[in-house]
Amino acid sequence: MNTPTNQPVLQVDGLDVRYGSFQAVQKVSFAVQPGEIFGLLGPNGAGKTSTLSAIEGLLKPNGGIITVAGYDTRKQPLQVRASMGVQLQNTSFQPELTVAEIIQLYAGIHGVDLTTEKTAAILADIKLEDSAGKRFGQLSGGQQQRVSLVIATIHRPPLVLMDEPTTGLDPQSRRQLWERMESMRNKGHAILLTTHSMEEAESVCDRIAIIDHGQIITIDTPQAIIDGNRDKPEVIAASRKGRITLEDVFIGLTGTTVRS
Amino acid sequence: MTTTTIEPATQPLVNLPSTSNVFSRLLKSDLKVQWRNRRATIIVILIPSIILFSWKGLVKQFGGAFALSNCITFGLNAIGLMGYANSIARDRDKGIFQRLRLTPVPRWTIIASRLAVQLVMIIVMSLVLFIIGYQVDKITLTPTGYVLGLLTAIIGGAAYLSLGQMIVGLIRNVETVNVTSRLVFFLFIMIGQIASFGGLGEYWGNIANWSPYGATKTIIAAALTPGAWNNNTSISLLMSLGYTLVFTILGIRYFRWSTK
Numbered sequence: 001m002n003t004p005t006n007q008p009v010l011q012v013d014g015l016d017v018r019y020g021s022f023q024a025v026q027k028v029s030f031a032v033q034p035g036e037i038f039g040l041l042g043p044n045g046a047g048k049t050s051t052l053s054a055i056e057g058l059l060k061p062n063g064g065i066i067t068v069a070g071y072d073t074r075k076q077p078l079q080v081r082a083s084m085g086v087q088l089q090n091t092s093f094q095p096e097l098t099v100a101e102i103i104q105l106y107a108g109i110h111g112v113d114l115t116t117e118k119t120a121a122i123l124a125d126i127k128l129e130d131s132a133g134k135r136f137g138q139l140s141g142g143q144q145q146r147v148s149l150v151i152a153t154i155h156r157p158p159l160v161l162m163d164e165p166t167t168g169l170d171p172q173s174r175r176q177l178w179e180r181m182e183s184m185r186n187k188g189h190a191i192l193l194t195t196h197s198m199e200e201a202e203s204v205c206d207r208i209a210i211i212d213h214g215q216i217i218t219i220d221t222p223q224a225i226i227d228g229n230r231d232k233p234e235v236i237a238a239s240r241k242g243r244i245t246l247e248d249v250f251i252g253l254t255g256t257t258v259r260s
Numbered sequence: 261m262t263t264t265t266i267e268p269a270t271q272p273l274v275n276l277p278s279t280s281n282v283f284s285r286l287l288k289s290d291l292k293v294q295w296r297n298r299r300a301t302i303i304v305i306l307i308p309s310i311i312l313f314s315w316k317g318l319v320k321q322f323g324g325a326f327a328l329s330n331c332i333t334f335g336l337n338a339i340g341l342m343g344y345a346n347s348i349a350r351d352r353d354k355g356i357f358q359r360l361r362l363t364p365v366p367r368w369t370i371i372a373s374r375l376a377v378q379l380v381m382i383i384v385m386s387l388v389l390f391i392i393g394y395q396v397d398k399i400t401l402t403p404t405g406y407v408l409g410l411l412t413a414i415i416g417g418a419a420y421l422s423l424g425q426m427i428v429g430l431i432r433n434v435e436t437v438n439v440t441s442r443l444v445f446f447l448f449i450m451i452g453q454i455a456s457f458g459g460l461g462e463y464w465g466n467i468a469n470w471s472p473y474g475a476t477k478t479i480i481a482a483a484l485t486p487g488a489w490n491n492n493t494s495i496s497l498l499m500s501l502g503y504t505l506v507f508t509i510l511g512i513r514y515f516r517w518s519t520k
Contacts, residue, residue, distance in 0.1 A: 078276055110364065
């Protein structure tokens with residue numbers, strides 16, 4: 001990992017995203033350090049996806065600056081995309097290609113040449129050595145996530161973005177994915193993760209940001225967020241069994257209304 | 261919330277693959293996908309071949325150039341509308357383009373690779389029809405006729421590919437693209453074929469002759485027998501190029517990489 005160690009891998013400053021007159025993201029700022037798992041939590045419609053899309057370069061923000069590994073997303077988009085790996089919530093690849101071909105294609109367009117032997121070794125590492133010739137759609141949900149994660153990290157990017165990666169996974173697959181994320185973190189990758197799962201946020205994230213109505217409400221470690229908000233009446237009111245959890249703080253801060 | 265000042269990167273942190281390398285990898289994958297989509301490929305080549313085969317009797321009456329130009333135009337229609345438009349809409353709906361946009365590939369290479377595959381299909385289809393025309397219908401052309409015929413097939417193919425691009429640009433829903441492209445396909449075929457045999461009368465016949473179908477058929481027919489090129493053919497060539505330009509502008513202006 002060749003990122004300067006004391007500089008954030010991802011820096012978001014004053015991000016603004018508008019869809020017509022609707023302000024989806026307003027003056028959002030945060031930074032993700034190397035070797036950190038940073039969670040972005042928020043109810044539906046809070047602005048998580050818009051924030052992530054702006055970082056990924058899929059939409060043009062209306063204001064603010066985003067840098068990835070020192071590259072500005074507006075001025076050096078190719079370098080930015082080369083510096084990050086993305087695991088989407090719903091990933092799809094060409095249905096006619098085999099798993100091995102998909103891995104080789106995406107490795108190649110990231111500048112990583114993979115021989116057949118290296119591809120086989122990668123598949124063996126994620127316990128899919130028998131799936132090289134299968135189509136992506138033939139894999140189970142957990143297997144698809146493993147392939148997607150390999151593709152997102154094959155070029156050893158400083159920053160990995162993961163959009164609700166454990167949605168729909170069984171507990172074993174989820175735990176396995178958490179272990180892989182922690183392994184990536186220990187190797188120096190920075191991970192930005194969006195999730196609805198409070199358990200995931202508490203278990204895996206080093207720091208989390210809670211976003212609602214397009215604005216960051218708080219950023220800190222999960223325990224510090226709990227400790228800093230446990231005495232608030234709205235958090236106590238949200239508590240169910242007397243013990244204040246991250247979920248209680250989240251509901252206390254964002255409200256109990258169900259968002260569509 | 262704290263912000264950190266970012267110093268510019270002092271050394272290249274990313275390895276950007278060359279555009280030619282990226283394009284060749286995309287092209288290789290897209291050719292594999294096309295080859296494995298054998299049903300679609302065969303239909304595009306088989307149906308005009310069957311028509312040409314069944315028109316053996318008409319060749320003596322109307323000439324080889326008439327038969328070949330009609331069949332090639334039919335094939336171009338199928339490639340642009342049924343082949344290209346539907347595959348772009350399908351892959352967009354599945355999120356395949358979204359996934360590719362997250363990589364450091366210049367975005368134009370994604371569509372350029374798809375177009376290059378269709379160019380290969382146009383050349384293969386035309387050559388197959390030339391061979392069937394020679395073997396079955398005893399249509400013999402000069403070498404110049406074959407070369408110019410192939411060139412005008414490519415020009416006419418560009419008009420249909422740009423029409424397909426316009427359809428996916430203006431329509432996002434994959435089922436609607438499917439229905440629209442089939443409707444336009446059958447409309448062009450029916451009107452074009454009826455007009456070819458003088459069934460529409462002079463007024464509507466002229467309109468059909470200046471349609472993308474009619475213009476393409478006219479230039480191919482004249483190119484196959486170079487001595488037959490006249491002012492009308494030159495106007496048809498300009499019309500073809502004009503259609504390509506207008507459809508391309510609309511197709512690029514309104515195209516969205518995602519259906520969301």
